[in-house]
Amino acid sequence: MAVSNPLGSRLPIIQAPMAGSQDSRLALAVCAAGGVGSIPAAMLNAEALAAELQRMQAAEGPWNVNFFCHQPQPADAAVEQSWRDCLAPYFTELSVDAGQIPAGAGRQPFSRDQLGVLAASPPPMVSFHFGLPAADLLAEVKALGCRVLASATTVAEAQWLEQQGADLIIAQGLEAGGHRGMFLSSDITTQVGTFALLPQIVAAVSVPVIAAGGIADPSGVNAALRLGARAVQIGTAYLLSPEANTSALHRSALQAPGAEHTALTNLFSGRPARGIVNRLMREQGPMSQQVPAFPLAGNALAPLRKAAEADGSSDFSPLWAGQHIPDRARSAAELTLWLASGLD
Structure with missing residues (x-):
């Protein structure tokens, strides 16, 4: 089944940003293979972020930088x-x-200082977790020419993200590893599996939808595309790659x-x-x-x-x-x- 890829990459695969377990080395390797590599920025100071953005200039194809948008x-x-x-x-x-x-807090929400760093080396894509930044910051991100991706864990969140100007929506199913992107509610009983959530979000919004959660093999990728996803975001499977910074203890636990x-x-x-x-x-x-x-x-x-x-x-x-x-x-x-x- 041929599906048009809205990411602009050769393959409809985006590597999920995984703070603490990866840096630009993994992202660059994914880009070189035809996917979209991502770097996590929520735990980076301005200097470290600038260095990562500079390294990503060597990427073959589009790439993504991820930020958190929680309210401290x-x-x-x-x-x-x-x-x-x-x-x-x-x-x-x-x-x-x-x-x-x-x-103090080890993870900071997207700020004007980070926007200034982005402006010096704008990435093709910027993704957000836990909602979106304030409207003025979001407008400035888009003015840099960056496409905006954001995670939704419910249909209501997906509709809100579209209304606020997200260009692509990541439908994060309950199976996904790492932090839930939920932001309109803290009630975990609202969270559902990827293949229940995905078609509902596809039907509820007009922007392209990316499937995430519990997908780690070709059959899962195909299933997501058949349910209306235009691309798939995958994280856990990359944790065992040699290019990831996954600790020895974490690798051992995964195996x-x-x-x-x-x-x-x-x-x-x-x-x-x-x-x-x-x-x-x-x-x-x-x-x-x-x-x-x-x-x-x-x-x-x-x-x-x-x-x-x-x-x-x-x-x-x-x-x-x-x-x-x-x-x-x-x-x-x-x-x-x-x-x-x-x-x-």
Whole structure:
């Protein structure tokens, strides 16, 4: 089935931006294979972002830069103390001094400062998670000539994104690894699977739709295109590629039998995200009311994660993964070409 590709790339495949697990090396390899490579910018300062944008100038074909659009919440001392109380036994077990807990938020929403960096090296595409930036910022992004992509987890979110000016919409199904892009509601019962969500969004909007979530092989790509997607965004499958920066512990977890057991959890950041179930998720429950607002929840976990990982343990590490993990590791180029191998 021939489907026109709105991405402008040879193949209708976009590599999902995965903060902490990749940089421009993976994105460039995907571009060279004919897909769209993406770089995650939510955890980059201005200097690091500028360096990544400069490296991406060598890309063969279009590429994408991703930002978060969350609304920062003020720290709540009572909630923070409650969360630390929950973690206190782990601090004792790992001989961690609670005074090591970092302050501030590790992930920042899109800002005018980041816009200024973009203006120096405009990417062909800019994608947003958790909604869209303020109208004036969005207008300036589009004035740079960047096409705007944004994630929707419900039909209502997709319609809102179209109304606000998104050029393409990513239909993020419940199977997707990493953070849910939900922004109109925090109720996770509103979240549905990719192949239920996708045709509903296709019918509800007029802009091209990209399918994401649980797609990791050629048959999944074909199924998404037959349901009306014009392209497919894939993340988890690329985590095992040698060009990814996925940690040794994360790679090991992805290839272990337990990788088939994933769950939505807010423990690591304060927002629902899908990852492989580990000790922290089992003992605290994957979703907790004690967790500080995004992204502050991760602060108290940082020293625990560092101590555990030093001992070769991923008990306190976010092991982001979707519900379909590939059967083996492939290079980014091999994977991109394989994913598109069943296209008509």
